[in-house]
Amino acid sequence: MNSNISMRMKKKSLSFIAVMSVMIGMGMLVGCSSVDNPSSGGITPEKADLVVYGKVFTSEGNQVVEAFAVKDGKYVYVGDKAGAEAFVEEGKTEVVDYSGKGLVMPGCGNGHAHYTLGYAIQSVGTVIGYEDSPERFLKEIVPAAVKKAKDNDAKAIFGQGWNLMTFEHNMPTRQQLDAICSDIPIYFADEEGHKGLANTLALVNAGIMKADGTVLKKEIRGGEIGFAADGTPNGFLSEQAGTYTRSFLDNENLFSIDIAKATMESVQKHLLSEGYTMYVDGYSTYFFNENIFKAAQQIDQAGDLHIVLGLTTELDSWMDMEKVLDKAADAKKYASTRVKPNWLKIFVDGTVEPGTGFVEPLYPDGHQGVVLWTEEELTDITRKANEKGVTVHTHVMGNKGVNRIVNAYINGGNDEMRNTLVHVHSVYPEDYKRMADHNIYVTEGMLWHHFSNDKQELLKAGYVPKGMEDKSYPMKSYFDHGIVMSSHSDFPALSGSPDDPFGIMEVAVTGVYYPEQAKPWWPEELLTREQALTALTINVAKQMFIEKERGSISTGKYADFLLVTKDVLTCPENEIHEAKTAATYFEGKKVFSM
DSSP: OOHHHHHHHHHHHHHHHHHHHHHHHTTOOOSHHHHHOHHHHTOOOOOOSEEEEEEEEOSSTTOEEEEEEEETTEEEEEEOHHHHHTTOOTTTSEEEEOTTSSEEEEOEEEEEEOHHHHHHHHHHSEEOOTTOOHHHIIIIIHHHHHHHHHHTTOSOEEEEEEOHHHHTTSOOOHHHHHHHOSSSOEEEEETTSSEEEEOHHHHHHTTSBOTTSOBSOSOOTTEEEEEOTTSSEEEEEEEHHHHHHHTTSOHHHHTOHHHHHHHHHHHHHHHHHHTEEEEEETTTTTTSSSHHHHHHHHHHHTTOOOSEEEEEEEOOTTSOHHHHHHHHHHGGGGOOSSEEEEEEEEESBOOTTTTOSOOSSOOTTSOOOOBOOOHHHHHHHHHHHHHTTOEEEEEEOSHHHHHHHHHHHHHHOOGGGOOEEEEOOOOOHHHHHHHHHTTOEEEEOGGGSOOOHHHHHHIIIIISOTTOTTOOSOOHHHHHTTOOEEEOOOTTOOTTOOOSHHHHHHHHHHSOOGGGOOOOSOGGGOOOHHHHHHHHTHHHHHHTTOTTTSSSOOTTSBOOEEEESSOTTTSOGGGGGGOOEEEEEETTEEEEEO
């Protein structure tokens, strides 16, 4: 380099440093230092509406601080207690001193669940207990559901909750349901929502059979219709055969706009009580209408929505793909700061343990699970959805299914769209890196990382494909490979698992659900406490594209946070589940307290 040029560059650098030093000395730079540590910058900070002291887990690189200040619903300071004190205006600033009482942390998120369905059933249908037997189902539950329907002049009888493992050796038939009620269509989904029981009228209305037993459809794409020894449908439906049959129920009356609003209000109350301030509803068109979208918009416009709500439009394999894609894109008309109708929900397969996952190797009896789409179709769906600004949110369980949808995301998708895998029971090792390289997200059921001792033995006895006997839903592998993994509960498909964030956190950390007193499940995949909290907070915000606004305690973000009754970072691992949400704050306002 020319020596004269070099000298001029050095002089410019020295001059720039001198000017910067003067500016700092004059207090002209008012960035992070003056906001996050006002006592050192000589600037009088803006007074806050709320100041909170305590042990604060920020979800920003596992940082723990002493305090924060909130103004107009957003964090204006995060740091030490001395710095926060400068934001207090005597008599005007609310001060919450939570020191020594537990933990302060960001509001939690639930990356996929079905609370709208779970609460809708309570008003429009019947909830079946996980332990209820087929005998009780037929003698007590169905007759009570029929009476409720007829008393309310309902045009469909609907319910959910029966357990396949309890029912499979004595499965109720359509004829048994007909004996209880034959003049109103009946549909009862199992606790996972992947199987159903229907009476004859429901099957007739769906065009599967005639009333005299004549078979009209032997299969529904992506699903299975059960048949009796006489060759007629027996009333058992799995996967997309169930959703197809449900579509012929009187869904507008089952889930009207008024019912949707009441349901959404109940859902919000539940979520806030457990510490959730972000939530993706995994099947927002369950009743084949947009009433939950309309209800959310109306509640938000009234100023009464205190969560960020993600909404999904479902595409099933028997539906018209182009029409549903247009519908998913059109749903953006309901969008707001708190309502995010950004996702297309699809299924690749069923579930691994009951035998409908798309897996390799095959199940012990030699069968393969249910497969809904070819790879070419999944690639086409992904491309078209992403081009419309819609993110694909895919239920997938088996390793072969994961490989297929990962291929589709890579070959058809836009990496910036954060296309997401939901549930994910098993993954080929080589697919982890591919997922990381293409910004593919996962929302995982951390609460399912446990089994009772007897169920562990059942799996080892050959209930699942070889090699999966002591494995299930991975967690640590995602963190190891740099994949963004969020937590979900899939409520009400809980399978005897906890729903609240701290029950979920304990399972993720220990591999044990405390009532079972079982051996830890798949310990190689357990998370640290910080990783579990990351999956419950900032990673859900990333999944929802709102990490610049929410998901951690950081200046400039909305002040969505919790006061937790226990310090879940340091308490004994088997006591994490005892933690409760003492208070939930949304945009700086308390929206729940014990």
